[in-house]
Amino acid sequence: MQCYNLVKTFLVINQMAITIRDIAKCAQTSVSAVSLVLNEKWEKKVPKDTVARVKQAIKKYHYVQNPVGRGLALKKKFRISLGIYGSLMEHPLIGAFSFHELLSYVASIISQSGYAIDIIQVNTHHGIKKMCDEIISNGNDGIIFLGWDQKVIKNILHKIERISFPYIVVDCNLNDKSLSYTYTDMSASTEIAITHLIKNGHKRIGFIRAELSKSRFLPKLKGYKMAIKKCGIRFNDRLVADNSNPNPILSGYNACQKVLSLRPKPGAVFCSDNLAALGVLMFLKEKKIKVPDDLELIGYGDLTFANLAIPPLSYVCRSIMEQGKKSVQFILKRMEKKRDNSSQQIRFDEELVIQGTCR
Amino acid sequence: MQCYNLVKTFLVINQMAITIRDIAKCAQTSVSAVSLVLNEKWEKKVPKDTVARVKQAIKKYHYVQNPVGRGLALKKKFRISLGIYGSLMEHPLIGAFSFHELLSYVASIISQSGYAIDIIQVNTHHGIKKMCDEIISNGNDGIIFLGWDQKVIKNILHKIERISFPYIVVDCNLNDKSLSYTYTDMSASTEIAITHLIKNGHKRIGFIRAELSKSRFLPKLKGYKMAIKKCGIRFNDRLVADNSNPNPILSGYNACQKVLSLRPKPGAVFCSDNLAALGVLMFLKEKKIKVPDDLELIGYGDLTFANLAIPPLSYVCRSIMEQGKKSVQFILKRMEKKRDNSSQQIRFDEELVIQGTCR
DNA sequence: CTGAAAGCGCTTACAG
């Protein structure tokens, strides 16, 4: 007893954590009972008054389970990998994909669930095999894939397929029922945006391509074509302004110049990325073209850049938050019951937000 | 033996990890020896040929230590908290502080060191006590504080001072030798920028305040005053344009309008945030004011937004990468030898980058 | 130099 007290004094000095044994001692029961209470498995096993005492002790000492001890017993690491294609830095400005929003939501839910994050920034110059190694080697409980190119990630997943670890690819339509991913139908939402412009009376609608990635551009172009076709407007490829400038704002600026040099001038423009739309607005301001009176503009992306625009952009709003939230929930569930490794595809719809740049 | 084989077959099917015992068996030595080799502590304890066999086995099976088992033995969690003031989302556009760059570097080094990250987004509406609880409750091995207000974090640290866990506050000058933090001398770098403009022949230099935070604004203003004083120019507070618009681009746009309405017109402007400088450039383009011929402009912040500007901004470049790197190195070292809890302050210098908006 | 053993903080099957 003397010894025990000594040990505890030492522990307190060093701010060592309270363990399950301390709680058991305090609640005058066994370690097993405490564990059952902690994991909500006490029913029909531990009497209610014991449960109450345990809960009291937990509160008193601000006890939290040590994920390391728990992990060893459960053969889990309580770590989730965030497998990112390229570095975090490369992403924020590419392809209307807001890492801030996504990370913020994902991180918050993961942290609340007691998991830690292992951010793996995969070198895009590596081959598939090396990428696989980078991603899997740490053997975490699950992987959330962010910001991947459709082809690359498909390739990787099929290579490591038989390893049935929980994973989900966020915001990437893999068109493959054997894989798990979340995605949006970019064609459908672009169609809605273009239809809106047509309803506003426009027949010549410019299309500004901002992203380099074909897999992100082509679905939007498809939606554009579908919308005009339904309204009996013929497709004119000169209205599609392509610009490969790596600076998205500059790319929008240049492409807008191109589109507006056409005669007759288009009365509306769809810009496939909000950041590029900032460049479009810059060009319009310079040329004193009034928005939305002389030209209507609809962007595509997330709230952050849309609301930085002057006036605030009308835009197709990406469902980043929901995708982040659902992805984590999915993977957390998978990690609970490891046997279930059926695939799942989760579709999200995008919403047209009307603000200052169109009627 | 039969039993062992059965177990192993089962393991392989389930892709369970190789353990230290497997390596010991394969290398025909004891678990202790393998552990010593893994932790580079074998010298004078394990003969070289055994070490070689162990290393071979490790390679053969792609063995990596399980941080959970290791953690339990070493009483570590191999988790570092990233304590963030507010949500990740709120930060990217505030106060010239690029979370992308910082996170990218920090995450990369942490991951390589075998640690996982626990991102804690502290609710800014909570009181100090609750914030303390949120930050400490998980009992991780160390904390990196990002994006904190000087006063708040100081308050918190002094409240939990006697808990001698490893921590570092990134990019925040706490002016307190008893605490550990990295910081930059914003006054000194602003002075350099203003001096550059003075050398280019300007006597009337506008100062655009972009940030709301006083603790980030005042040091820069101090640098401005020091520079003009040294050159015998009197301070004119009408040249300092204050604008409280929460949209930094709009704020820059408005403030520029204010400054350029003064007579005689200033020939140069310093803008305390690169994002606001984008708004300044927008205004200048609209008014057909040529940069740098009619007006020279220097911003302050990080590379990302500076290079999005047209033309690329001249700016005071924040030392985000270095601060991230050094902070992690500092905390990793602290976590190794827990006894050492002396404080340390690390200063970083900022560099004036001359690009398209000034001579 | 070697290797069995204790112990880190948990969970859970099992004997009482």
Next chain:
DNA sequence: CTGAAAGCGCTTACAG
């Protein structure tokens, strides 16, 4: 219903 015990994968003090 209860509680001692085994075991998860490591590290390290210790006996040989």
